[in-house]
Amino acid sequence: MKRTIRRLAADTASRIAAGEVIDRPLSALKEILENAFDAGARSIEIRVERALDHAFQVADDGTGIPAAEIELALERHATSKLTTLDDLDRLESLGFRGEALPSIAAVSRLKLVSAVNDAEVAALVRAEGGIVVERGEIARAPGTTVEVRDVFFNVPARRKFLSGPAGELRAATRMIESCALAFPAVAIRLTVDGRERFHWPAARDLRERCEQLWSPRHAAQRLLATGERDGVHVTAMLGLPEHARATREGQVFLVNRRWVQSPLIAQALRQAYGNLLPPGRFPAAVVWLTVPPARLDVNVHPTKREVRFADDDTVFGLIAGACAKPLASLHPPFTVVRGGAPEPAWADRVRERPSSQTWLGLETQAGAGAPGAAAIPESADATAGSRSAAGSGSASGPAVSVAARAPAEAESELWQLHRTYILAPVRGGLVIIDQHAAHERILYEEALARLQGERGAAQQLLFPVLVDLSRDHFDLLLELGPQLQQLGWDLSPLGPPTVVIQGVPSGLRTERPAQLLQDMLDGYGEDSASTADQQIVERIARSFACHAATRAGDALTREEMRTLVDRLFATSHPHGDPHGRVTFVRLDLDEFHRRFGRL
Ligand SMILES: Nc1ncnc2c1ncn2[C@@H]1O[C@H](COP(=O)(O)OP(=O)(O)OP(=O)(O)O)[C@@H](O)[C@H]1O
Ligand SMILES: [Mg+2]
Structure with a gap:
């Protein structure tokens, strides 16, 4: 009435x-x-x-x-x-x-x-x-x-x-x-x-609505979770680990049919996924929660998108518990192993040598704190002040002998440190390169060149990959179609929300093309620059570079490291990645000599 x-x-x-x-x-x-x-x-x-x-x-x-x-x-x-x-x-x-x-x-x-x-x-x-x-x-x-x-x-x-x-x-x-x-x-x-x-x-019912929104195939892949505790009911449609995204955009929380943002629900959901997901990935999921109105405060924020629960613990426990149940079936075959390929044996050897470890560790500290290339000497000094006594005796041997070689000879002497940095001896010192930032710079320039000139070659996939995008991603994909093609993507939209990936830009690791495409579209959406044509091209290039680049944690072969270093120094701005972070830090040999009392 x-x-x-x-x-x-x-x-x-x-x-x-x-x-x-x-x-x-x-x-x-x-x-x-x-x-x-x-x-x-x-x-x-x-x-x-x-x-x-x-x-x-x-x-x-x-x-x-x-x-x-x-x-x-x-x-x-x-x-x-x-x-x-x-x-x-x-x-x-x-x-x-x-x-x-x-x-x-x-x-x-x-x-x-x-x-x-x-x-x-x-x-x-x-x-x-x-x-x-x-x-x-x-x-x-x-x-x-x-x-x-x-x-x-x-x-x-x-x-x-x-x-x-x-x-x-x-x-x-x-x-x-x-x-x-x-x-x-x-x-x-x-x-x-x-x-x-x-x-x-x-x-x-809910499942039929999900089918309408995502395609029956994707809806069928989702896991259904239900539960009840103290009058609070939850239903959730959980995405598989491979549906997880780089942002929270795949998450929809509905409390008494109200579309809300809720860190509490997000955390409970994340807890349910446990180590099925690596850090930095957000599960795709819809969570419907029904709470007796008297135990829910909706009068929190003018946009009505925030709510407060009378009993946070009940809600958290209910969601984490109910969602963990269907996910449990995924654990044995789907456990995510970080880093992918096994580490090359030689890299292990380097890590095992205590002297190298100390030496490498010391210099990485200096690099990590440097806000820009110009600040390198100060950072190095700061480290010298705080860590000057650390393992100096045994460290001097390998460090100096490696760095003292001529560049051509030393070319193959590259180490990966903690699967994050590449250490490269150069004339008069040592360069520490952030592998992700460096790769981003390289891919960014390549992407820009492709977007502005010659169309990039596609590396055809042996088995085309079918991917169900969210509708906004599908629209975005249609909008950016010409540019993505220019980059080297070979995509055929089948009809909302499904796309077939037939080829990816050449030169990329292609184990997960669907995820790369989704992450790239996510990254594009987040980067809220203006919509001028030039900026669109830069946004695409930035997002592509960021998500296609080797990550910290990826083991690199010696060959991969060498290519990365060579290509970095062939770019127009090797000093920084497209977001303005430094890609490498240079440490002078004189600095080492001074610290070890040789000068
Ligand atoms: N589509 C509609 N159909 C029937 N009544 C409507 C509709 N839209 C608005 N109204 C009437 O107009 C009133 C004012 O709407 P308005 O959205 O401004 O406030 P509200 O919905 O009551 O509260 P809130 O500001 O939280 O949305 C409503 O309470 C409702 O009675
Ligand atoms: Mg209203």
Whole structure:
């Protein structure tokens, strides 16, 4: 039974988490969608014209707003969902503040058309910058349509901080997907400039909704977890370890159907995966949690995306325990071994020699602290001050003898230290190279050259790899298609969300092409630079380099090390990686001599 919209009493209104509700166009869409779900819509249609900040419209077939209340809906702290704060203990709706529509109206040109079930016509109201400029009647079936144009037209300062329209739309797609997972029985359709992006009919259950979103094949690969403790229920669809991503974007947390961010849920989930995942990878998973409203505080943050649980331990234990169960079946065959290939025997020999170990360890300390190439001498001095006595006697032998050789002769004398640094003797000293940063620099320049000139060669895969992307990644892939091809990727989109990888840029390790592609798309999305053409090329190159590069922890053969060192010094800026970190640190032989009392 729909309640009427009323203004909240002043003391109630003042105790509701208020503030900046609409920080970006996406937030406006999220609020309007939530209103449609709250109105019991069975079907929601979202239409975007050009970009979210240009115009979008959401039409639902929910309960509608009576003509007599329609203007009240645009007033601050007027809501039909709550009367007193105690109602929060029984809250079933997503909205409760009466703030969303007025906040959107204040920064846009908004049109609201709504009809309740037995009304003969729909009521219409239009507002610009929060001021009502038109009232009227219009024909419409029961339900509500909200149209939002020119978001931030009257707040130009805020427009400047908008990310690119394509990025905003991708993020919005992710948000719509998350809401769709919360309300599987609601049909949802999105069109952009008249073209349908997706249409998910009402689904029978969560699994069917997942199939609509991800493809039946991917949905079938997910593991189902369920559990209950003290009235709190959890259901989760867990991605396999190979679905894990470099960011949290593969994670959707829904608490009482509310799309939230929750470090607590994220940690519980991570704990469940244990050592199935290496550090820095985030499991892909959807977690649905149902908590008695009285034991959940939703009035925490103005965007309503944070919640507090009355009992964190119960929630943590429930999620970690329930999710660990189905994952347990993966442990024997899937245990991740870090580093891949076995370490070459000679590298082990170097590590075993205590004198070398001390010597190498000492100099690595200096390198790690150096913020830039120019700072190397100071870092070396600082180390000399703090560690001057460490193992000096036995260390001097191998160090000096190696470094004293001529460069050509010493060429093959490369060591890998802790699978992270390469030590290379050079004339008059020693260079310590960060293997990941160095490889990033090399790949970045190669990628830039490919993107700006000759198309890169593809290394064809013996067995093409089928990969199911998330929808936003799929859209991004279509957007970046020409550039990815230019880089050397050979990709054929089969249809959302599946892509076939037929070839990868030549010269790469290709054990996990799907993961590399996903990570690269993640990295591109995170790098929120401007959308100018040149910057797009640089972002792609940066993301590609970062994810394709050898990592710390990868064992390198002597040959690989030599190629890496040669190629690094053939780049235009060997000193730094594309993010501005140093790639190598040089230590002078004189410095060693001084420290060992030879000078
Ligand atoms: N699509 C809709 N269908 C039916 N009623 C709606 C719809 N959108 C808004 N309303 C009515 O307008 C009122 C104001 O909406 P608004 O989103 O501003 O506040 P809210 O949903 O109550 O709280 P919140 O600010 O937390 O979203 C709602 O309480 C509801 O009664
Ligand atoms: Mg609302």
